[in-house]
Amino acid sequence: MAVPPRRQTRSPLQVRLAESVLSPGGWFATLDEFHRWLSETASRAYMNVRKVPLNGLSGWEVERHTGNIRHRTGKFFSVECLDVHVPGRTVSHWSQPIINQPEIGILGILVKEIDGIPHCLMQAKHEPGNHNGLQLSPTVQATRSNYTRVHRGRPVPYLDYFLDTSGREVIADIRQSEQGAWFYRKRNRNMIVEITGEIEVAEGFCWLTLGQLHTLMSVPDLVNMDARTVLACMPFSGAGLTSALMSALISAQTSAPSAEPGDGFRAALVRSCDPGEAGPHTMGEVLSWITDMRTRTDPRVSLIPLNEVRGWRRTDELISHETGRYFDVVGVSVEAGGREVGHWDQPMIEPSGTGVIAFLVGEIDGVLHALVHARVEPGYADVVELGPTVQCTPENYDHLPAGARPPFLDEVLGAGPGRVRFETILSEEGGRFHRARNRYLIVHTDEAAGIDHPEYRWLSVSQLGELLRHSFYLNIQARSLLFCLTTLTTTPPAPLAAR
């Protein structure tokens, strides 16, 4: 059968994305269908994860002279040590275990129009660090070791669409960093590729609209970190997108005026997606501020042997900080049934406590802006990246004087229910982190114009999107939160009374 001819004149990408946001779905007519599918998929696969001593992991060895933990093939990743000096900080010198994984992996989402509406091909996938089994991941989530088949697993489905994109529409394609506190210069290639024509949907995969994904973001621990970072790279900006979303908003308000709180929050958010709206800073000013922060900050970071780490305890079982805070390095033994390789051991990072990752947002001249923080993490390739307003594990500050508490933490934690616009517990990368979960929050303030701090700036959604076209401006937490923020363009804010 011949492939149907491609439409000669399609709407601009931003308008088609707005249509996907506004669509209740085509492949799954309702989200109930999706949840049934997810349960069925879960029943066909399992992953058993047991903690085992770090020093006895099958396939891994502790290097005699360095104490570093590496795979016997030299592939995958290693656990090494970072020695960090950040002049001028309260804690200006420390060392810590860190994951070194220099290869660049691919995180890719395939997009295809179904009944004229763009859908994303998502995969329900087990990861050893997930506390709840399956999570929704991108179409492809492949390390170079994966796709050169070092672990002799099955081939990665759909990978070829990302290895050779010729003749396809590449919607996004950019290297982005991951957790700079736990990874040494880890980067993945975030790709969104649109295809036309027929494609088989493999076991464990499904098509979802952006609107469906927006709604699913309020389900705890469902949309995984890799999916969130790729979805954040979807170009969610443009006058066409703004006017499509604004029309939808107006007609919703007209048909059911009481369903919508009258505070204009969502209208301000939609306007924030329009690059034509002026804000407190031009892009030139934002770029100059980033240059200044990156030039002023002069951290000295070097990889040193793990047996030279200071302030950490190492046993046969695990490595942990003397205070018990921050994180442990643990070992796990994994037994998987389903699509993945049957059995392996690996080290993982297990953070202590649940972190708080929050944007403070507010209207400036009627346009919603988010407060970003120029943040130093030792593992960043380029010194400083923009992070959320708050990104920390509050317990880690309990033993320190009040002055050491991160700015805006108390404002975020103390926000009344009417100000919390988004709140979901979400998981971090389950392939390297064991049960790493964070509370993602978007907190509204009426005082945006009054907040002025040299390490923070108010940016619009469109400005954040412009930075996301390039590498290493927005950190992984800010990218996740940006995607959380865009979900509020269509799903109603949580009802005030119910919180």
Add this chain to the structure above:
Amino acid sequence: MAVPPRRQTRSPLQVRLAESVLSPGGWFATLDEFHRWLSETASRAYMNVRKVPLNGLSGWEVERHTGNIRHRTGKFFSVECLDVHVPGRTVSHWSQPIINQPEIGILGILVKEIDGIPHCLMQAKHEPGNHNGLQLSPTVQATRSNYTRVHRGRPVPYLDYFLDTSGREVIADIRQSEQGAWFYRKRNRNMIVEITGEIEVAEGFCWLTLGQLHTLMSVPDLVNMDARTVLACMPFSGAGLTSALMSALISAQTSAPSAEPGDGFRAALVRSCDPGEAGPHTMGEVLSWITDMRTRTDPRVSLIPLNEVRGWRRTDELISHETGRYFDVVGVSVEAGGREVGHWDQPMIEPSGTGVIAFLVGEIDGVLHALVHARVEPGYADVVELGPTVQCTPENYDHLPAGARPPFLDEVLGAGPGRVRFETILSEEGGRFHRARNRYLIVHTDEAAGIDHPEYRWLSVSQLGELLRHSFYLNIQARSLLFCLTTLTTTPPAPLAAR
């Protein structure tokens, strides 16, 4: 006396820059006046540079265990060794001496309107590597060692305007790389800051319009490398700039039709400054291509002790390659009279031969495009940067088989006189490189649409300008050439007969 009030409504920056390009000058009414001023300035300062043995430089030491050459204070820079693996290349493994200078310096140009026309504050400055004494440099050219006054010299004039920009218009402010073949991850902050109000012009400084600087770019070894990289960061793009330059071009052709060759080259170049003109690749496609080149290329680069370098000869006098090619590391003793410190010794890199740095340019759908090369140099912070079509020292390839010659080198060197639109010998950074000179060429081809090579892409001036808002996309040679290219928007191409 009160400062005159700032004009309430100024033209957009791009239009004001076009006015500066079209202006014959205000501070110097003619370039003859400038040349007289330069001669007088030269007569009031001198710099004597003598080659001396590398192992006996006053203030410098050879580290016992590494053989590295460093300043006794630990400041300025050191000469170390880079061990380089680039899998898949003809020469895939080598080691070489390299300059390590981790601190980020400032290269800054002050801009100010004189009689309503933006002028740049330039400095006539001696550098030890200059073969001709004074060259035109930016307002400020300061390493961190300079401005923390490690060498106990005089304070750097005008530096404060760049250390604190609050309340001023920051026209450009971005970290950019320098020569990745000679520097290990060297970056400087390129800044252009506009001021209003009175300012004293210090000895050795002068105000020039962009039009005057464009004309002076055809003088050999006059506008130095640091000036060229900052001037390249001037945002030379926009519909307003294009229409101002196009009007000037049309009225010049109307008033003196014979003065202008009728080939439309300049009109195509002016159109290339308009971001609204479509080209063969969208910015999304260009960014995806860069991501792909950076992901595919996996060089392994590490600093090793200089006494472990292979293939190089080291004597008390100098370090040179066994073949005599590439470059030497030499020592110089400098005696300066004038504004700078009186006497110092330092190591320098002295390249062999004169390099060729060339853009092949051609019209695609009536818009001029330049052919850029995704280029690996071992000292880049981020693997690959975009360089000129050709960047090499041809003699270095004489002993290699024809297949090893850089692509497009023969096309550039064999171009007939009618195709060479720009040709000037220009110097590289005289503070680190001894008599490093390159032949900068812009060569026109009628065959642009037919050239297709996976490591090369055709980009417009506007696209190159868009990349220049961000760090580490365009290498130093491409930035210099881009500025050379923009000079052709106003100065006529060299007459065909005279070449």
